[in-house]
């Protein structure tokens with residue numbers, strides 16, 4: 001059955017949301033959202049404050065079970081799966097309010113990300129199996145290589161919470177990459193950065209997409225930032241999709257303009 | 270230079286080997302030269318270290334506030350005792366109610382009994398982990414505390430298994446220095462090999478941020494259950510050794526006090542430091558013993574005290590040191606803006622304590638100086654302090670409060686002993702001595 005689903009998926013949609021709704025009591029954070037994410041591109045999910053963007057991530061990564069509708073990853077339905085099972089399938093994410101393992105070192109944080117791909121079990125640790133030590137060494141090396149790639153290697157031994165803000169954001173991306181994802185979700189990676197920094201970050205995101213052969217779905221608040229990198233953009237407002245298309249289509253869309261102008265206080269700063 | 274892979278692996282392994290040999294020699298020496306009381310204390314240190322490490326694994330590293338250690342210990346102690354009590358002794362013990370048939374003839378070697386004790390405790394922790402793991406923080410503490418009490422009541426009432434409130438007497442005392450320190454070595458090896466590997470990072474990540482750990486593909490409840498059971502296993506092992514060490518067990522023995530002592534060791538040594546737990550176990554076991562003095566009646570007399578230079582010096586040093594310590598604490602606190610009433614209150618109290626300690630030190634010094642000159646400052650002054658049962662625990666509770674108020678990270682915080690750090694420090698010390706000599 002799974003093979004069927006994968007064969008059917010040859011057209012290659014990474015993520016499909018079908019009429020997904022997420023209600024919290026009376027609040028509909030997402031309302032009938034349908035999305036089809038194409039592979040191997042950087043794509044964006046934008047919208048004013050409280051539009052439901054983070055909720056979409058939480059639904060996709062299994063933190064919330066949608067109240068209605070279905071989510072499929074590479075043709076495979078995700079309903080009922082736990083966040084860890086979804087991560088094992090190849091979806092990794094970062095958080096809007098950075099969630100590092102604050103007491104661990106930078107290297108420790110990335111090594112935790114490697115855990116999901118390891119083959120040895122915990123009880124092998126005291127048995128001193130060569131296989132176990134080899135895998136430990138591999139994890140350590142792989143984490144260090146990732147840190148080198150993201151320019152964090154000199155900070156490998158520092159406590160994660162002592163890093164400057166921008167480095168913490170990059171560390172979160174490194175940790176997510178350590179899980180060997182094929183699909184990466186970034187929740188406002190450029191939040192709190194100045195225009196120059198966020199432009200650098202966008203270039204960097206495009207680079208890692210190519211290098212790790214990923215599909216990246218990125219939430220961004222600021223419309224201008226995403227226009228440069230995203231091949232396709234979905235615009236949410238009050239949990240509803242109000243527009244989708246390539247940057248030019250979005251830029252010219254009157255509904256998007258009015259949403260952003262009349263939207264929340266942070267809109268189009 | 271600071272690559273990802275460990276350096277000095279050979280040096281460090283050799284150092285560990287040397288340490289083990291030194292430990293072996295020291296223990297052999299102790300075995301030959303210590304009297305019964307000292308040997309008992311040495312054994313208690315090892316068992317308390319096992320218990321503290323197991324609690325630290327659950328609480329300090331995996332972030333589960335567990336107050337059920339006495340329960341796990343009880344299970345380990347009873348299961349092991351039932352396995353090693355000779356059948357003849359069992360016949361004598363179970364008077365009120367006959368012992369459950371198959372147990373009457375059971376007799377196993379000591380290792381097997383300890384292992385079974387640990388496994389029984391681990392199985393029980395698995396059983397309570399299933400419903401309880403979903404609770405976090407304080408709730409888990411309350412639930413595990415309840416569990417320990419239930420075990421105590423069960424053991425009092427299941428007389429055909431446990432001989433009820435009378436308890437078990439005449440348990441063979443196999444648990445000598447070698448068994449206890451051997452099991453301590455096993456405990457440390459298993460726990461450290463877990464914590465040093467990436468599984469240690471995984472456990473700590475669940476402790477630090479369960480949601481992020483879940484998003485990284487970690488089976489958070491699975492690993493928590495595993496940590497809880499492994500901690501329970503070693504608590505059971507500690508209980509089994511304890512039973513064979515004291516040779517008499519009864520349900521009353523496994524009360525909250527026992528859990529509290531271990532918690533004290535873990536918090537004082539440093540939550541999240543295995544080194545701290547071992548050092549804390551040694552320090553607090555010895556202090557708990559030594560503080561028995563305060564529960565015995567005491568007569569204080571300066572003239573008498575002056576005859577005992579050791580006691581004088583000790584008293585003086587303690588007063589002076591605490592005075593200086595409190596004053597420094599107070600000064601450091603004074604630099605921060607006074608935030609709340611509580612802060613000011615604590616600071617005032619601390620200052621009062623500091624001044625009292627300093628005044629005591631000065632008075633003592635003066636009295637002693639006069640006594641040496643043949644004069645007595647308070648000729649008829651003797652202070653009779655009646656023995657106060659439970660005073661030790663008052664002192665320890667106050668100590669625990671002080672730790673939480675002034676040094677929440679405990680003795681060592683989350684730092685661990687490592688050979689790299691050791692040689693680093695040694696090198697620096699040598700360099701300083703070398704440059705100082707010139």
Ligand SMILES: Nc1ncnc2c1ncn2[C@@H]1O[C@H](COP(=O)(O)OP(=O)(O)OP(=O)(O)O)[C@@H](O)[C@H]1O
Nearest residue numbers: 024027029048049050051052053054055056096221
């Ligand atoms: N767990 C929850 N319980 C109740 N309401 C929630 C929950 N999570 C989100 N919401 C509500 O759903 C709506 C959408 O929230 P969401 O965090 O997805 O917005 P967002 O688009 O990410 O906004 P921002 O740009 O501020 O990050 C908000 O009104 C929020 O209050």
Ligand SMILES: [Mg+2]
Nearest residue numbers: 053054055096
């Ligand atoms: Mg958000």
